[in-house]
Amino acid sequence: MTKYIFLVLLFTCNFVQAGSGCSFKKWDVYQGSQLLQEKPKGAYIFATTKVKVDADGAPNAYHPDDVGLHCTKGTGFKGLDCPQNGGYPKSSWWRSAIVPDPKNNDKGYIQPDGTFKGYFVSQTSLQDRSKSNLDTSKYVNSTAIPYLVFPGEFNSMSGTGSVGDLGYALNLENGKGSAFIVAEVGPSNAHLGEVSIFLGDALGGDNPNPRTGAGVPTGKVVYIVFPYSKGSPSWPVSLTEINSKATSLLDTVGGVAALKNCVDIL
Numbered sequence: 001m002t003k004y005i006f007l008v009l010l011f012t013c014n015f016v017q018a019g020s021g022c023s024f025k026k027w028d029v030y031q032g033s034q035l036l037q038e039k040p041k042g043a044y045i046f047a048t049t050k051v052k053v054d055a056d057g058a059p060n061a062y063h064p065d066d067v068g069l070h071c072t073k074g075t076g077f078k079g080l081d082c083p084q085n086g087g088y089p090k091s092s093w094w095r096s097a098i099v100p101d102p103k104n105n106d107k108g109y110i111q112p113d114g115t116f117k118g119y120f121v122s123q124t125s126l127q128d129r130s131k132s133n134l135d136t137s138k139y140v141n142s143t144a145i146p147y148l149v150f151p152g153e154f155n156s157m158s159g160t161g162s163v164g165d166l167g168y169a170l171n172l173e174n175g176k177g178s179a180f181i182v183a184e185v186g187p188s189n190a191h192l193g194e195v196s197i198f199l200g201d202a203l204g205g206d207n208p209n210p211r212t213g214a215g216v217p218t219g220k221v222v223y224i225v226f227p228y229s230k231g232s233p234s235w236p237v238s239l240t241e242i243n244s245k246a247t248s249l250l251d252t253v254g255g256v257a258a259l260k261n262c263v264d265i266l
Helices: 002-020 092-096 152-156 197-202 239-252 255-261
Strands: 025-030 033-037 044-048 052-054 104-108 147-150 166-171 177-185 194-196 221-226
Touching: 052 197, 147 152, 147 197, 166 239, 166 255, 177 194, 177 197, 177 239, 194 197, 221 239, 221 255, 239 255
Parallel strands: 052 194, 147 177
Antiparallel strands: 025 033, 033 044, 044 221, 147 194, 166 177, 166 221
């Protein structure tokens, strides 16, 4: 009888372990978000329930006429986001969001011509180093490319990778998913889950608004990042390339099923 009970317990333990299906192990915690890692310096997973969208890199992200307007209650905005959300003009870090005018470093550079004449040039951390800082195509357009933002402290952690790395995001509530590229380093102590307007829309958002937070996707979103997966050069990369490379990397760890299998641990 004792032997029988032992065999039943052994079978049960093995069944539970196999049934969990998650091949990722607990690695670290960032701002309350559990990080799971496949292996040292390998792919890692985290999940968030709050999505925030970032307009940086879009040629129509910020407009000088919007300076001074209330970010959430103001009307008549021309830009996708409020210059104040980009730190302009009072915060010292605005130069990481808006390109300064080379003739006056205290002012943002205004596009002199083109489709978005009159708008500031908004930049991202990931850039095409072959182009001028004043060229909007140097940066990753939030409205055209799915990208993820790394908080500054997270970016400094060993093993998290860097801008240019690839990944995949899955909204567990609606089943919508998308490949992405890491294109931006945000405020030092920010939470995980800030994405481009394009990625917010791909995950089920309804015209996501970076200024007010309206229209962002709801539900738990699981992200997998493949550190050290960036190419050379790391930018520009086409949307087709991002989708193809990220999907191939996802397949190596078990595809979308691997993300779903780890939800309970997250």
